[in-house]
Amino acid sequence: MTCSHVGALPQSVAPESTEGCVDCLALGEHNWAHLRMCLSCGHVACCDSSPGKHATKHYTASQHPVMRSFEPGEDWRWCYVDSAVV
Template sequence: MMTRMTCPHVSDLPESVAPDNPAGCADCLAAGEHNWAHLRICLSCGHVACCDSSPRRHATAHFHASEHPVMRSFEPGEDWRWCYLDSRIV
């Protein structure tokens, strides 16, 4: 069994969040775009945004605008989380 390392920011997260747009990157869709590589969900507020391999990098932009530190992959079968403040998987 693999033990996942964590960071202090995980303990500040709500128990669960609902995705604000389960259909895709909320920011891309609002701009009429559908061009993203992978999706991420903010674990503070549920904002769904595209990853840094996508042209607009909305997940990182959301972190800079909101200062919400931890996101999770929103891809089927993936459950890893990333802390922007600690620059590591948690």
Template sequence: MMGAMTCSHVGALPRSVAPESAEGCVDCLALGEHNWAHLRMCLSCGHVACCDSSPHRHATAHFGASQHPVMRSFEPGEDWRWCYVDSAIV
């Protein structure tokens, strides 16, 4: 991706991680909700959560609770990654 940078956090990620759920945002589903805009997957543990355009912003909440730095888009056809620590697409 043009303009993407490499951060030190990418090198520390596991080689691969399986998504915790293919059904949607794990945290929204636990609340009985299905109202999210886009999904993100944590590249440290596979937690699937909703983006900041969603009402609950669970992906950012996951970073806050876990300090796992990098999420990737969990949308079909997208493969970009976001580092919360560096505030950058990586």
């Protein structure tokens, strides 16, 4: 599926961190399941299987619609607005 939000993304975005979930690290925590990266700003955050659920919290606060897996070997993207893999 293609959504209109993918076309509005920047051509490229650098990850804010390669060390892990920025929000967890700021709290001194290292307990996340998987990492996601916002394709609007590069914010790296933990998934909804993690205690902090920071990727979804980032979307809620920023309204940046699309993130991608930040796990090695994965390249799928998720649009929060369309609730779909894009």
